[in-house]
Amino acid sequence: MSTSRRKFIKLAAASTAGAAVSGALPALGQNSATANPTGNVAVRLTAGSQRFAAQPAVVWKPGSGSGANTIQLDTSKTYQDILGFGAAFTDAACYNFSQLSASSQEQLLNEYFSPEEMGFSVCRTCIGASDYSTKVFSYDEGSEPDPDLKRFSIDHDKQYILPTIRAARKINPDLFLLATPWSPPAWMKQNGTMLGGNFKKSCYAPYASYFAKYLTAYEAEGVPINAVTSQNEVDTDQDARMPACLFGQEYEIEFISRYLGPEFEKQNIATKIWILDHNYNLWGRAICTLDDPATNKYVDGVAWHGYAGTPDMMSKVHDAHPEKNTYWTEGGPDYTDPEYLTDWTKWASTYAGILGNWARCIIGWNLALDEKGTPNIGPFPCGGIVTINSKTREITRSGQYWGFAHYSRAIHRGAKRFESRGEIEGVSHVAFTNPDGGHALVLSNSGPAKSVAVQMGGSHMELTLPQKSVATLTW
Numbered sequence: 001m002s003t004s005r006r007k008f009i010k011l012a013a014a015s016t017a018g019a020a021v022s023g024a025l026p027a028l029g030q031n032s033a034t035a036n037p038t039g040n041v042a043v044r045l046t047a048g049s050q051r052f053a054a055q056p057a058v059v060w061k062p063g064s065g066s067g068a069n070t071i072q073l074d075t076s077k078t079y080q081d082i083l084g085f086g087a088a089f090t091d092a093a094c095y096n097f098s099q100l101s102a103s104s105q106e107q108l109l110n111e112y113f114s115p116e117e118m119g120f121s122v123c124r125t126c127i128g129a130s131d132y133s134t135k136v137f138s139y140d141e142g143s144e145p146d147p148d149l150k151r152f153s154i155d156h157d158k159q160y161i162l163p164t165i166r167a168a169r170k171i172n173p174d175l176f177l178l179a180t181p182w183s184p185p186a187w188m189k190q191n192g193t194m195l196g197g198n199f200k201k202s203c204y205a206p207y208a209s210y211f212a213k214y215l216t217a218y219e220a221e222g223v224p225i226n227a228v229t230s231q232n233e234v235d236t237d238q239d240a241r242m243p244a245c246l247f248g249q250e251y252e253i254e255f256i257s258r259y260l261g262p263e264f265e266k267q268n269i270a271t272k273i274w275i276l277d278h279n280y281n282l283w284g285r286a287i288c289t290l291d292d293p294a295t296n297k298y299v300d301g302v303a304w305h306g307y308a309g310t311p312d313m314m315s316k317v318h319d320a321h322p323e324k325n326t327y328w329t330e331g332g333p334d335y336t337d338p339e340y341l342t343d344w345t346k347w348a349s350t351y352a353g354i355l356g357n358w359a360r361c362i363i364g365w366n367l368a369l370d371e372k373g374t375p376n377i378g379p380f381p382c383g384g385i386v387t388i389n390s391k392t393r394e395i396t397r398s399g400q401y402w403g404f405a406h407y408s409r410a411i412h413r414g415a416k417r418f419e420s421r422g423e424i425e426g427v428s429h430v431a432f433t434n435p436d437g438g439h440a441l442v443l444s445n446s447g448p449a450k451s452v453a454v455q456m457g458g459s460h461m462e463l464t465l466p467q468k469s470v471a472t473l474t475w
Contacts, residue, residue, distance in 0.1 A: 035075070036062070036457040037439075037475060044406065046344050047469035051397075052405045058461045060475070065453040065460035069424045073431055073441070073456040077419035080326065080358050082432065083176060084121030085408035087364035087385045088330070089165050092132035092375040096368040096388045098160035105167070108386070108395060112367065113171040119408045121172060122361040124329060125165065125225075127181035127214055129194065130232070131242035131378025132366055136194050138185035139214060145187045147206045154217045165223050174413065178227045178303070178329060178363065179214070180277055182243035189245065196240030199247055201254075208259035212267050229277040229303050229329070230255055235285075236278075242378030249285050252276075253295045261298030272300035277329060280309025283316045290321045301325030304359070311353040318358045326358040332365025333400050335373040335383030340398055347403025348444035348470040352428035355407075355417060362407070364400060406472040410440040424452060427465065441473045 040057040087093075097105055111117045128138040140151045154162075169175045183194040184207055191197030199207075215225050231247035238244040247255075256273060264271065275295075276286050286302045289295055301324045304314055314326050331350070333340050351362055369376075369384035376382070385404070387396040414435040422429070426447030432440045441454065445465035453462045454473070465471060 036060075036459045038459065039475065041461055041473050041475040043463065044410075044472045044474075045466070045469060046402045046406065046471075047466040051402055052409065052472075055471075058463050058473070060456075060459040060461050062459055064455060064458075065462060067451065067453050067462075069422075069427075069450060069452045070460075071420055071422040071424070071427075071429050071441075071443075071452060071454050073454065074419040074421075075433060075439075075456075078433075079417040079419075080360050082355075082411055082413060082415040082417070083327070083361040084119075084413050085362050085404055085411075086120035086123040086175075087332075087367045087404075088124040088126075088132075089161065089168075090126055090130055090132040090366050091134055091161060092369060093367040093384065094161040094164040095134055095375055096370055096384070097164045099390070100388065100393055104393060104395075105164075108368070109164075109167050110171055113168045113175065115172065117409075118405060119172075119412070120168075121174060121408075121413055122176045122178070122363055123165075123168070123367075124178045124180060124363050125161070127179050127211070127228070128183065128185070129243045129377070130182045131238075131376060131380065132369070132382070133243070133377055134375045136243060136377060138183070138194060139217075140185045140187075140210065142187065143192070146185075147203075149206060149209055149213060152210070152213050152217075154214065154221070158221070162218075162221050162223055166221075169223065176226045176361075177223070178229070178274070178327075179218075179225045180229045180232045180303075180329070181245075182232045183245045184210070191240070193240070194243045194245075196237035196242075196244050197246065198237075199245055199251060201251070204255055204259045207255070208263040211260060212263050212269060215269055215271055216267075225271055227272040227274055227300065229274045230260060231277065232330075233278045233305065234276060235282065238378070249289060253289055253292050256298050257292065257294035261295075264298070273298050274301050274303040274327060274329075275299055277303040277305070279305050279307050280311060280313040283309070283313040286317045287320045290317070290324060296321075296324075299324065301327055301360075303327045303329040305330045306350065306354070307331070311357040311359075314354075314357040314359065325360055327361050327363075328354045328359040329361075329363045330365055332385070333383040333398055334381050335369070335371070335387070336381050337383075340383055341396065342468075343399035344402040344406075344470050345444050345446045345468050347400045348406055348442065349428040349446060351403060351407055352430040352442065352444065355430045362404075364404065403470065406442050406444075406470045410442070410472045410474055412436075415440070424450070426450075427452065439475055442470070443473070444470045 043055040188203040420431040
């Protein structure tokens, strides 16, 4: 399937509000296991000209309050724990970082990765070229087969990819990295190019070695990789317009169970393996892949994209295989969208739907692109989480950036999602308990301004959500 990233905007907006809540349920009474909170609640708001701006505190009051627009919280019913939030160190993103002055690079990386700032802690990088690269490249270039990988080299990445990631990890030593291939080297493909096409089954063994060499080489450069997926977007070749590879279900099963998993075992590689790395609507494939015992034993979880289907499809896989983790690994804005800078409500609602369906992380797409969404060797007009102007080097923060801020600044690694329920038109919500015992509730309102109440045990608070707003409440 070849589904444009552009369609993601519409699909996400249509699916999130319902996915984030479970409908109107009986109110939590005084006998609930949820404690009765007291005191002030800190509020951060993005709306109009305000960006994650501090607001006057609201106060927990005894009783149940009044009004129909009530969100009910129950900390006794918990779900997944959180790994974190972040975006992708693509070749293009790292190239754009490299065009900044040393002081500007340091400032932007600190803004992204410092725990006192955005606190990004889970990011993705590419095994070879993606569509957001300066050129098509792999780590074993050449027209002739090289099953012993004598040509293997990560020299391309030493110019600006590895230095950028090292700098980020210096700011946040706990940064978790996922690495994904868009295509194997051209000589492992039926069409002899990294653009589209199929994988050659005869190359399973050297491809498993290719992964292992990549991981070993990156670790030697001070950048250990925590997880890999076997293939980005497994069932599309993108009409040969970009690095891509069809990797059918039987391919993924055979590759992981007979080659990649055993290779990691043999070399004592602790890097986790995630499957699929594609859209919600492939939930059936994910279940069937995990149903294979030989594959299942090597797989930590499923990686998801949001370009087709709805977030609740992730829950179908969780219900079938609750022992496996759920991760969300790609989604980004379109820089040509008139609301590129102001669509924070859409992104916050999207994230509520994702987190409300068992995802442990949310990884956006490019950390940074220029004002034309480049470098880009593919067909899709994506924008960066931030834009770095190619001439002035001015940095502009997208609506997605501000959507992220309401989550990544308040919800920390190890946080546990707990029950939030109540159906309010245009409003999404999701709630967490952080490892230090503090709580965070993220609300987004895509409709007109409305007053809402939040009920927790025998206490309630009341606030007004402006039109097209995102609010983070912490206590």
